[in-house]
Amino acid sequence: MQAEQLDFYTRLAHALALQFGRGCEVVVHDLEAADPGHSIVAIENGHVTGRKVGDGPSHVVLEALHADGAPLADRLAYLTKTSDGKILKSSTVFIRDCEGRAVGIFALNFDITMLRAVQSTIAGIVGTEPSAPRDPEPIVRSVADLLDDLIEQSVELVGTPVALMTKDEKVRAIRYLNDTGAFLITKSGPKVCKYFGISKYTLYSYLDEAKNSPADTDASATS
Known part of the structure; x- marks a missing residue:
C-alpha cells in the first residue's frame, strides 16, 4: 500500500472506531506486505478479536493473496466468530490502486453477541444479507x-x-x-x-x- 493510502485508512479506522464505540473493531491489512504472515498494519479496538498491529492474515486475506489476479469482490454484512465465542457482524472491503488491483483490505468487525440475544427486537440492526453464510466464520489470532x-x-x-x-x-x-x-x-x-x-x-x-x-x-x- 502507498503511504498516502495507509495514512487515510488508518485515520478512517480511528474515526469509525470512535463513532461506533469499543464494540467495533476496524482493521487494515496490507496485501503487499513483505511478510504475508504480518499483514495487519492498523487496528482499532483490537480487544474485540485479540489482535494487534503485526499479527497475521484472516481467511479472506489469504484468499486475496492466493487469487493471482482473479476478480475479488467485497464481502458485506456476514457473520464471523472469535476464538472466545463472540459473534461479529463483519464487512470486508478491498483497497485498490489506480489500476484496480487489490493492495489492501479494510475490515469492520462489530461485536453483536449481546444484540443477538434480543435479535427479535433489533433484527434490522444485526441482520445479514440472505446470501451470507448462516454459520459464523472463525477469526483466528495467529498464522499457526x-x-x-x-x-x-x-x-x-x-x-x-x-x-x-x-x-x-x-x-x-x-x-x-x-x-x-x-x-x-x-x-x-x-x-x-x-x-x-x-x-x-x-x-x-x-x-x-x-x-x-x-x-x-x-x-x-x-x-
Missing part, C-alpha cells in the same frame, strides 16, 4: 491457528479421518489447502506433511495432481 483451522476444514471436506484416508482423499484435502492459500503460510509444508503422514516429496506430488484435477464444488471459502 489459521493453518490448524484450514487443515481441520480440509478433513471435514473429505469426511474421512486422516488415518483412514485413501490417496485420492488426501489429494482432495491437499487441493483444498492449496486453493485456500494455506501454503502461503511459512513452514506450512512440514506441518501438513506431519498431519497427513506423508513425505515432502509426496506432498509435492499430491499438489501437482491436485492442480491438474477438477476443484471440489462443495469447498467453501472462509474469512
Whole structure:
C-alpha cells in the first residue's frame, strides 16, 4: 500500500472506531506486505478479536493473496466468530490502486453477541444479507491457528479421518489447502506433511495432481 493510502485508512479506522464505540473493531491489512504472515498494519479496538498491529492474515486475506489476479469482490454484512465465542457482524472491503488491483483490505468487525440475544427486537440492526453464510466464520489470532483451522476444514471436506484416508482423499484435502492459500503460510509444508503422514516429496506430488484435477464444488471459502 502507498503511504498516502495507509495514512487515510488508518485515520478512517480511528474515526469509525470512535463513532461506533469499543464494540467495533476496524482493521487494515496490507496485501503487499513483505511478510504475508504480518499483514495487519492498523487496528482499532483490537480487544474485540485479540489482535494487534503485526499479527497475521484472516481467511479472506489469504484468499486475496492466493487469487493471482482473479476478480475479488467485497464481502458485506456476514457473520464471523472469535476464538472466545463472540459473534461479529463483519464487512470486508478491498483497497485498490489506480489500476484496480487489490493492495489492501479494510475490515469492520462489530461485536453483536449481546444484540443477538434480543435479535427479535433489533433484527434490522444485526441482520445479514440472505446470501451470507448462516454459520459464523472463525477469526483466528495467529498464522499457526489459521493453518490448524484450514487443515481441520480440509478433513471435514473429505469426511474421512486422516488415518483412514485413501490417496485420492488426501489429494482432495491437499487441493483444498492449496486453493485456500494455506501454503502461503511459512513452514506450512512440514506441518501438513506431519498431519497427513506423508513425505515432502509426496506432498509435492499430491499438489501437482491436485492442480491438474477438477476443484471440489462443495469447498467453501472462509474469512
